[in-house]
Amino acid sequence: MLSDRTFQRYQRQIALPEIGEVGQSRLNRCSVLIIGCGGLGSAAGMYLAAAGVGKLVISDDDIVETSNLQRQIIYRESDINTNKVDAMANQMQSINGQLNVRKLNRRLNEEQLNLEVMIADAVLDCSDNLPTRHLINRICHRQAKPLISGSAIGWRGQFAVFNFVQSTTGCYRCLVPEEGFESSLKCSDSGIIGPVVGTIGNYQALATLQMLALDDVGFKSNQLHLFDGKSLKWQTLTIRSDTECSVCAQHKKAS
Numbered sequence: 001m002l003s004d005r006t007f008q009r010y011q012r013q014i015a016l017p018e019i020g021e022v023g024q025s026r027l028n029r030c031s032v033l034i035i036g037c038g039g040l041g042s043a044a045g046m047y048l049a050a051a052g053v054g055k056l057v058i059s060d061d062d063i064v065e066t067s068n069l070q071r072q073i074i075y076r077e078s079d080i081n082t083n084k085v086d087a088m089a090n091q092m093q094s095i096n097g098q099l100n101v102r103k104l105n106r107r108l109n110e111e112q113l114n115l116e117v118m119i120a121d122a123v124l125d126c127s128d129n130l131p132t133r134h135l136i137n138r139i140c141h142r143q144a145k146p147l148i149s150g151s152a153i154g155w156r157g158q159f160a161v162f163n164f165v166q167s168t169t170g171c172y173r174c175l176v177p178e179e180g181f182e183s184s185l186k187c188s189d190s191g192i193i194g195p196v197v198g199t200i201g202n203y204q205a206l207a208t209l210q211m212l213a214l215d216d217v218g219f220k221s222n223q224l225h226l227f228d229g230k231s232l233k234w235q236t237l238t239i240r241s242d243t244e245c246s247v248c249a250q251h252k253k254a255s
């Protein structure tokens with residue numbers, strides 16, 4: 001049962017029949033892990049904080065730089081040279097004082113990530129490099145945790161939800177091979193337009209809220225959504241499971 005204060009705060013979202021008081025109570029009890037506090041994490045984090053997700057765990061080892069402000073909209077000029085996790089936690093708590101935020105001011109190694117994924121209800125990959133993306137994918141798959149993945153570069157963004165509870169689903173490794181890519185290429189090396197990264201971050205928040213609050217989500221997992229910020233068009237592709245995938249193929253054979 002929600003308190004009057006909580007009901008009042010979230011009444012417009014509780015008024016949605018798919019959410020109601022039951023869905024809001026679920027959100028209030030959930031914990032979401034956000035890996036990466038850049039443009040994607042900024043957008044997703046603000047919406048998840050505002051929506052009343054009870055606990056957010058945020059991880060990043062960067063500090064806020066002047067060049068971040070063009071797209072990482074959770075930060076302010078006064079945050080420059082401070083830790084991103086500190087600045088982001090402050091902003092999220094100023095949006096929602098009921099929010100419980102835990103800050104991880106570091107890049108997580110496999111052991112740490114394993115523990116954090118274990119206690120999360122959903123994981124948002126908002127990171128900026130392929131080794132981290134593959135590690136998150138491997139661990140979420142192993143633990144059958146929902147992975148909401150987003151990325152953006154230039155004028156383009158992509159978004160996918162991997163619901164590993166369904167063993168038939170492919171994984172990030174099926175989509176992007178670990179080998180043969182320039183893994184050191186980071187966002188800082190390329191141009192990027194702010195609203196594209198915000199759009200993808202908002203999609204990540206939207207999918208997360210559905211997965212946490214609804215009995216039945218209104219979208220399909222196992223699909224890659226591509227956004228072109230110039231033509232403003234979306235394209236949806238089905239992610240084909242790679243039968244040789246080193247992450248999910250063995251699992252499928254065993255099941």
Ligand SMILES: [Zn+2]
Nearest residue numbers: 171174245248
């Ligand atoms: Zn796979």
